[in-house]
Amino acid sequence: MLMYLRPGRIAVPRDLRPLTAIDHAAECRPQDVGMTEDGVNRIWRSVESLYRSGLQPAITLVIRRHGRIVMKRALGAVSGNGPGDSSPLVPLQPDAPICLFSASKAISALLLHKLIEQGKLRLEDRIADTIPEFAQCGKGRVTVRQLLGHRAGIPDLPHVDPKPELLLEWDEIVRLLCEAKPFDPDFDKQAYHALTAGFIVGELLRRITGRELPELLREWIAEPLGCRYMTYGLAAADRAKAPRNACTGITPVWPLTRLAQQVLGVPFDAAVEASNADAFYDAVVPAGNIWATADETSRVFQMLLNGGTYDGRRLFKPETVREMTTRVGRSWQFDHTLGIPMPFSPGFMLGANPVGLYGLNSGQAFGHIGFMTVICWADPARDISVALLNTGKSLSPSGFLRVTQVVGAIGSACPAV
Template identity: 30%
Template sequence: MSATEIGGRCDERFTEVRDAFEAVVAGDAGGASAAVFLDGEPVVDLWGGYADQAQDRAWERDTLTNVWSISKTMTNLCAIILADQGELDLHAPVARYWPQFAAAGKDAVEVRHLLSHTAGLPGWDEPLKSPGDLYDWDRCTGPLAAQRPWWEPGSVSGYHALTQGYLVGEVVRRITGQSPGSFFAERVAGPLGADFHIGLPAADDDRVADVFNLEGLAVPPELQEMSDKVFGKPNVLADPSRTVSTRAWRAAEIPAGNGHGNARSVATVQSVIACGGEVGGVRLLSEKGVQAIFDQQIDGVDLLLRTPVKFGMGWALGYGGSPFTGARTCYWGGAGGHMVTADCDNRLVVAYMMSHMKFGGRFKTTGDERFGAIVKAAYHALNRG
């Protein structure tokens, strides 16, 4: 298929989503995939554009890409599953499962604080020296267990951009004996048939679209020290192509940032939430288990994102001023434009994954105009009936 063509299928009711996606791809330097699932079934499954910055490879049906913080929703889902099965108490101290975590006054920090970015551990006191440190599980988890929170846990959110995956992932590992990537593959992706990976096998390298950032990522001087501690040195988001395209990055388990998938696989997994815990005859959560996600933990201006956000258990919750405003709608995005929203009331999921990262002058994980056009078209089509 030529990169100028749009591949996939779209139900007649949702043709305006296809129109929106075609316009997005036509005006972009990279490629993308978009999916809309209703009642757990794909009504839109589209892809197009380029899988590399040089524009030599077309984005195909099974193309994958690094989806950055969309990975958090997959890791957090593992914790929600364990909670639903009675193996994890979201209101219990983290130290119940990870005794070393009680150090430096963290004995009262609860699992819910990890899931809502309120634990006060958004970065490492001693910044990571290279991206390679992210591949060392003990190097990332050990210092977090030992250090003191940067603020009173539970009082405010401060986006745990990379640390959330290690924190939640270590709790999952302590309970199950499995790494978060292995647990996800066995208990989520496998049963659902979802082509999403936290730790990508080398055999899949040829399917990966390279992410790239044409505009860089400017960090205000007053936030530079914190940025170093949160993202490490150097910041992998500033020039991702040098790191994210390597085998070492893809093979590692960085549960908050190196998940590989596409819109179809992301929408498949997130439909578990939108459809009350069951998709395609596979039940991963009870209705009560799904509802735990919507237990609001914090509402205010996030210290790092510098924007208002409501966090539940592992996802942000629907807010005014966007199409996803419902009381039972949750969402999150990945750096540069990836985005997914799950709407329980409409049993709807909209997902958009792409290769060309855009920041608009600041770090954010709430999508951009590309996803905005697609999700608005999806809701317009849904409401038009």
């Protein structure tokens, strides 16, 4: 297979067909869901363009429209095509598990909303009512809603060695966060909490239920949706099926390195290295290490589009879905971590009009991004649920541009209903 390779890029064949996998049995005809063959082809060409950038070793995509799968595809390899990877080429399959990174936040938030639905917690409850030690340094009045809306004042872990093994020290992380001084004593400023809020979400769940998060995720989300994976971390027996993450593209320099560290909480290259460490596979990181397939991730958002039901099973009440997707605070509040305005609900990044994270006229959309270019969302206006998963980690502007083009192609091919 003829390849061309640029520094910092993956090996890209001129003919992508050997690295393309389409689940034809799963896909319906585009015209059956108000789309066209040309629209689907435009979407796939944009995905191929993303792959040809040389920044993404593995890409999976699932799009549901009107509840039916119209695209379920993979492009790339599990191994053998990354920078410096000389192992045998193993093509990727559509049902490969891939880490959702920060998109895990949205799914972990669902577990907390299940407690709210059960009457065991309220969004306006103070975190310190359940975790008394969280009240240190003036954080006693922070509410669950503020925590899920990135207004808890603890966007960063205290200054500690960001070694992957720290992720296995749950109690120590919670202790550090409880002792942390908030950057905003008024808890009014929005600042994206990359990993920190997830541990407090998890601790709330543990203390209220007396159970561990993997068990709750399996019982409340994964099993009702028929998921093979959808797990915190990934079992050793399944790791050979999952493509590893790779640093690609330009070598990060200031100010990109500073911005990346603000968003990720650790240096960019350290974050990528940690994501391939055994400790990251073994740990429970509520805001960052759920592994799932694109199909499974799309099912989560389809369930929410359906008002809390999937395949005849009710997971959440409609009023719970409305609450979890309702904006927190002002529509365009500036985010002090991301450096841009970003509307949040209690658990989701929201779309916007005339243009937002999920494309043009996406004001009803909700979802989440993960490690820059993983992006999962639902758009009620278009009746779609989408999961675009990938493994290339890059600060190259061309990578962001081409992901934006994929999102735009999906929006154009799926007219409002």
